[in-house]
Amino acid sequence: MTGKAIITGGAGFIGSHLAARLKAQGLELTLIDNLSTGSRNNVADLLDDRCELIHADASEAVADPDLWDGVGQVYHLAAAVGVQRVIDDPAAMVHNNVEQTSSVLEAARLAGASVLIASSSEVYGKCPVLPLREDMDLVYGPTTASRWAYGLTKAIDEHLAIDMHRRHGLRVVIARLFNTIGPRQVGHYGMVVPRFVERAVAGKTIDVYGDGTQTRAFCDVRDITRAMTELMAKDDCFGRVFNLGSEQRVTINELADRIIELAGGTAGKRLVSYEKAFGPDFEDPAHRLPDTTRLTEAIGFQPEISLDQTLTELIGLRREYVAGAEASVGGSG
Numbered sequence: 381m382t383g384k385a386i387i388t389g390g391a392g393f394i395g396s397h398l399a400a401r402l403k404a405q406g407l408e409l410t411l412i413d414n415l416s417t418g419s420r421n422n423v424a425d426l427l428d429d430r431c432e433l434i435h436a437d438a439s440e441a442v443a444d445p446d447l448w449d450g451v452g453q454v455y456h457l458a459a460a461v462g463v464q465r466v467i468d469d470p471a472a473m474v475h476n477n478v479e480q481t482s483s484v485l486e487a488a489r490l491a492g493a494s495v496l497i498a499s500s501s502e503v504y505g506k507c508p509v510l511p512l513r514e515d516m517d518l519v520y521g522p523t524t525a526s527r528w529a530y531g532l533t534k535a536i537d538e539h540l541a542i543d544m545h546r547r548h549g550l551r552v553v554i555a556r557l558f559n560t561i562g563p564r565q566v567g568h569y570g571m572v573v574p575r576f577v578e579r580a581v582a583g584k585t586i587d588v589y590g591d592g593t594q595t596r597a598f599c600d601v602r603d604i605t606r607a608m609t610e611l612m613a614k615d616d617c618f619g620r621v622f623n624l625g626s627e628q629r630v631t632i633n634e635l636a637d638r639i640i641e642l643a644g645g646t647a648g649k650r651l652v653s654y655e656k657a658f659g660p661d662f663e664d665p666a667h668r669l670p671d672t673t674r675l676t677e678a679i680g681f682q683p684e685i686s687l688d689q690t691l692t693e694l695i696g697l698r699r700e701y702v703a704g705a706e707a708s709v710g711g712s713g
């Protein structure tokens with residue numbers, strides 16, 4: 381493949397994997413990232429004369445018409461992400477997510493580029509029916525419970541994108557990502573797998589929120605980014621919404637047990653109430669599982685990397701990181 385693509389949020393967890401994939405396919409890349417949760421280190425190996433990183437807000441960078449010269453595709457991933465960040469500053473998250481998306485859509489329309497919007501399973505809110513299908517009604521809690529704000533911003537992003545498609549013919553596909561895991565994901569903002577892996581490798585107690593019977597379906601980031609690029613390659617996917625994820629779900633208790641076992645079995649586990657972890661108004665959907673029929677019909681998608689494979693890799697990487705950090709402390713002393 382030749383041509384140019386833009387990835388907003390390109391120095392983030394998923395953006396960095398997407399960048400590696402698109403670059404390997406022969407595309408020239410511009411990554412735009414304000415480095416709020418992303419990091420230059422995530423993409424340091426990719427940066428050269430065919431892949432540049434612009435350190436800026438996406439809305440600011442995409443306003444430069446020169447940026448779009450020869451660009452055929454934009455993957456819009458820039459967003460304030462993570463339950464903890466949403467609770468800490470919901471207003472900043474709402475402004476950030478909606479403003480970035482609206483600017484990216486408008487700039488892509490002017491440039492005639494195709495767009496993929498990274499939406500989220502959070503759009504479903506606490507919809508009680510499983511598995512979750514793209515055409516279902518969305519169910520949110522009250523606006524006094526800030527955690528729903530994130531899903532609402534993603535739903536607004538989707539409305540903006542669909543309107544751009546209907547009114548202006550923008551070639552835009554909406555990818556509702558479910559729990560995505562893999563190397564370079566960080567645990568500071570409430571992401572469960574990196575948080576558990578960090579504790580298990582350190583032999584420390586893992587905090588499981590609630591009673592641990594809640595379920596989630598995890599999918600490896602390399603499967604997710606493959607699906608993203610394949611959706612963008614098919615004309616009949618534009619103007620549509622797709623769930624992206626795995627249909628294999630686990631309870632969070634099972635997840636913790638599996639990570640402890642794969643890490644050698646020395647860590648412990650305890651239950652911590654949601655109230656203690658996130659404050660009094662916090663609600664979490666008990667179960668979340670995608671129906672991926674639409675995705676499979678569109679691109680023949682099946683995840684290729686199992687949960688155990690990803691967890692084993694993450695534990696290995698964490699061990700390497702800890703050993704490296706210990707060696708550098710030892711070396712400097």
Ligand SMILES: NC(=O)c1ccc[n+]([C@@H]2O[C@H](COP(=O)([O-])OP(=O)(O)OC[C@H]3O[C@@H](n4cnc5c(N)ncnc54)[C@H](O)[C@@H]3O)[C@@H](O)[C@H]2O)c1
Binds near residue numbers: 415416456457557560
């Ligand atoms: N990881 C998941 O399980 C998951 C699930 C559903 C949806 N998503 C979506 O996928 C996308 C990528 O998420 P991620 O998990 O890689 O998180 P991430 O935090 O690693 O990536 C987001 C990136 O966007 C950047 N960013 C934030 N605001 C920006 C702005 N105004 N301008 C430029 N850059 C900005 C951050 O610095 C970061 O690099 C997000 O849109 C997120 O909502 C992720």
